[in-house]
Amino acid sequence: xxxxxxxxxxxxxxxxxxEKPSVMQDTGMQQETGNMDSTExxxxxxxxxxxDVVRVSKIxxxxxxxxALDDVSVAIRRNEFFTLLGPSGCGKTTLLRLIAGFEPPSxxxxxxxxxDISRLPPNRRPINTVFQNYALFPHxxxxxxxxxxxxxxxxPRDEIxxxxxxxxxxxxxxxxxxxxxxxxxxxxxxxxxxARALAPHPEVLLLDEPLxxxxxxxxxxxxxxxxxxQNETGITFIFVTHDxxxxxxxxxxxxxxxxxxxxQIGAPREIYEAPAERFVANFIGExxxxxxxxxxxxxxxxxxxxxxxxxPDGVAAGPVSVLLRPEHASVRxxxxxxxELPVQIENVVYSGDATVAHLRLSTGxxxxxxxxxxxxxxxxxxxxxxxxxxxxxxGITVLKD
Amino acid sequence: MTDAxxxxxRALEREAEKNDIRTRWLLATPAIVIIFLFATAPLxxxxxxxxxxxxxxxxxxxxxxxxxxxxxxVQRDIFDDTLMWADAxxxxxxxxxxxxxxxxxxxxxxxxxxxxxxxTQPPGRREVWLFLITVPFWTNLLVRTIAIQELxxxxxxxxxxxxxxxxxxxxxxxxxxxxxxxxxxxYVYLPLMVLPVYAAVEKLDFRLVEAAHDxxxxxxVAFRRVILPLIxxxxxxxxxxxxxxxxxxxxTPRVLGGGKNLMFGNLxxxxxxxxxxxxxxxxxxxxxxxxxxxxxIYYVRVTSREQSDG
Numbered sequence: 001x002x003x004x005x006x007x008x009x010x011x012x013x014x015x016x017x018x019e020k021p022s023v024m025q026d027t028g029m030q031q032e033t034g035n036m037d038s039t040e041x042x043x044x045x046x047x048x049x050x051x052d053v054v055r056v057s058k059i060x061x062x063x064x065x066x067x068a069l070d071d072v073s074v075a076i077r078r079n080e081f082f083t084l085l086g087p088s089g090c091g092k093t094t095l096l097r098l099i100a101g102f103e104p105p106s107x108x109x110x111x112x113x114x115x116d117i118s119r120l121p122p123n124r125r126p127i128n129t130v131f132q133n134y135a136l137f138p139h140x141x142x143x144x145x146x147x148x149x150x151x152x153x154x155x156p157r158d159e160i161x162x163x164x165x166x167x168x169x170x171x172x173x174x175x176x177x178x179x180x181x182x183x184x185x186x187x188x189x190x191x192x193x194x195a196r197a198l199a200p201h202p203e204v205l206l207l208d209e210p211l212x213x214x215x216x217x218x219x220x221x222x223x224x225x226x227x228x229x230q231n232e233t234g235i236t237f238i239f240v241t242h243d244x245x246x247x248x249x250x251x252x253x254x255x256x257x258x259x260x261x262x263x264q265i266g267a268p269r270e271i272y273e274a275p276a277e278r279f280v281a282n283f284i285g286e287x288x289x290x291x292x293x294x295x296x297x298x299x300x301x302x303x304x305x306x307x308x309x310x311x312p313d314g315v316a317a318g319p320v321s322v323l324l325r326p327e328h329a330s331v332r333x334x335x336x337x338x339x340e341l342p343v344q345i346e347n348v349v350y351s352g353d354a355t356v357a358h359l360r361l362s363t364g365x366x367x368x369x370x371x372x373x374x375x376x377x378x379x380x381x382x383x384x385x386x387x388x389x390x391x392x393x394x395g396i397t398v399l400k401d
Numbered sequence: 402m403t404d405a406x407x408x409x410x411r412a413l414e415r416e417a418e419k420n421d422i423r424t425r426w427l428l429a430t431p432a433i434v435i436i437f438l439f440a441t442a443p444l445x446x447x448x449x450x451x452x453x454x455x456x457x458x459x460x461x462x463x464x465x466x467x468x469x470x471x472x473x474x475v476q477r478d479i480f481d482d483t484l485m486w487a488d489a490x491x492x493x494x495x496x497x498x499x500x501x502x503x504x505x506x507x508x509x510x511x512x513x514x515x516x517x518x519x520x521t522q523p524p525g526r527r528e529v530w531l532f533l534i535t536v537p538f539w540t541n542l543l544v545r546t547i548a549i550q551e552l553x554x555x556x557x558x559x560x561x562x563x564x565x566x567x568x569x570x571x572x573x574x575x576x577x578x579x580x581x582x583x584x585x586x587x588y589v590y591l592p593l594m595v596l597p598v599y600a601a602v603e604k605l606d607f608r609l610v611e612a613a614h615d616x617x618x619x620x621x622v623a624f625r626r627v628i629l630p631l632i633x634x635x636x637x638x639x640x641x642x643x644x645x646x647x648x649x650x651x652x653t654p655r656v657l658g659g660g661k662n663l664m665f666g667n668l669x670x671x672x673x674x675x676x677x678x679x680x681x682x683x684x685x686x687x688x689x690x691x692x693x694x695x696x697x698i699y700y701v702r703v704t705s706r707e708q709s710d711g
Contacts, residue, residue: 122614123618123619124617128615135611
């Protein structure tokens with residue numbers, strides 16, 4: 001069943017971005033958890049907001065002009081692992097560059113702990129970036145790269161040496177400290193880039209798809225590594241990716257972006273289980289979309305069957321689109337029971353831990369059902385007629401689109 | 402048995418290798434012949450001439466003499482045969498050196514921002530700018546130098562404009578000064594600085610500049626600590642390309658410096674012309690070449706040490 005906080009998944013302006021803090025701050029500022037008061041006054045207080053993006057737009061001139069960001073607002077909490085997720089060209093990297101200070105916003109403002117930083121140049125923001133291509137200085141050694149930010153801040157020499165050693169240890173690169181950056185592997189360069197950005201101990205660390213150049217195995221390792229570093233350093237991480245799996249496994253919260261707008265902000269579970277829009281549902285995980293009719297808090301699928309649902313704000317009674325995740329659907333041979341739908345099995349794909357059945361409903365809609373394989377369960381055969389599809393309780397989510 | 406089997410292909414391989422080497426030599430022959438005929442042989446002639454005595458009406462007498470070399474540094478007084486330093490040669494050498502350094506410096510000052518400007522233009526426009534930079538190469542050097550004369554002479558464009566505006570009352574003497582030579586050489590050699598620096602800036606990854614700013618470097622520090630080291634090869638290449646021909650420059654000092662402000666190239670020319678001292682001219686030429694070679698070797702040493710230092 002959807003939880004009460006699901007109202008915040010909608011983009012209704014009255015409750016945008018207000019959620020209970022998932023990470024308590026070391027400032028001693030305790031905020032009541034579960035405070036779901038959806039009024040303007042309950043914006044997160046300055047003490048636990050690291051970056052506040054207020055109605056920011058970014059327009060690149062040209063013919064036609066490109067609206068890379070369109071009235072985006074988001075409050076990123078301190079100590080949070082926050083992910084901007086979206087397909088390429090959705091504006092996530094532009095938002096990151098605005099926070100870093102490489103571009104000024106066309107409209108709106110950026111605040112860092114209640115201080116307006118919109119016009120501050122990047123070298124005067126306590127924010128560091130891990131670049132997509134790492135952007136390590138090729139004429140410097142690993143240690144010199146890590147020391148660069150500290151030198152620019154005018155730290156004393158012995159403090160720089162100590163911090164560099166500490167950072168090298170943190171990313172397990174002590175042995176390669178005097179190597180040139182061109183002499184180390186991609187994964188090692190990644191670590192150096194991280195160490196270099198973390199060394200000045202910024203308030204916010206920005207990561208621009210830092211794992212996209214690594215192979216799958218290394219990427220998995222680095223995901224765990226990044227999460228560990230974020231826990232150890234207590235620095236706010238803003239992570240940009242187009243990889244939904246990466247976003248779900250690492251983040252405290254995820255913002256899903258498309259065409260310069262943030263469509264939904266929430267914990268990975270909320271984003272996956274209760275996507276607000278069809279785009280979000282489609283972008284994250286596998287989805288079946290079905291036509292249905294909403295009346296009160298009940299949807300009636302075109303293909304048959306009625307389900308109680310939580311109705312998001314702004315969805316009126318009438319024809320709606322609903323989401324059914326493949327793992328919430330199951331199929332068996334036999335006559336459909338009262339809560340089940342008659343289906344035809346078109347194809348069955350065995351994939352080791354699970355079996356995916358491609359089904360067709362009586363309305364002609366195609367549905368995928370993904371069932372875990374268990375010992376002693378008779379395999380399904382494709383082409384079988386007279387099958388029944390069951391839907392897990394709470395498996396139907398109403399979308400607004 | 403096994404040896405015989407493995408030997409056979411090896412022998413074939415050796416044979417193929419031999420053929421390969423022979424083909425390579427054959428292909429290189431025309432180049433070798435040209436280099437020998439037009440570079441090595443004249444150089445050899447110069448070396449031989451520098452150890453001969455000057456002929457009465459130019460040319461050389463075929464008798465061994467070290468005068469060509471000693472005359473570079475010292476000269477014998479005509480009346481009492483005492484030796485004294487050849488002040489004229491030394492001051493001319495010094496002027497050549499300092500004017501070349503100034504020229505190199507000025508081309509750096511004007512060339513690096515120009516190269517930077519071109520390299521940061523959108524690709525289509527870059528080509529137009531590069532094209533404009535290379536246009537002067539199509540015109541004869543003498544013609545271009547005379548054009549500069551037209552700009553800076555007493556009744557030239559600059560003086561006339563300043564007089565017309567009323568900034569000056571009398572024309573400024575610019576012709577036949579070291580300023581005129583430096584101005585002319587800067588103009589002539591500027592493209593040789595712009596092009597290699599452009600190539601370096603164009604290769605520069607601007608994300609590194611962003612990274613420097615991100616790590617709290619201001620504009621100037623980012624330039625000094627990140628941009629400059631990365632475009633240094635282009636700057637050094639450009640400096641060499643400007644400095645070496647400046648040292649031996651001949652046409653520009655002749656036209657813009659008049660007869661008074663000689664540079665090394667003019668001094669050499671003088672020995673083969675009115676001076677009628679070919680051995681001295683040969684020795685001076687070889688000295689200039691040696692100076693250039695020594696500075697180049699020094700440069701290679703320094704840069705290779707820097708690279709191995711990491």
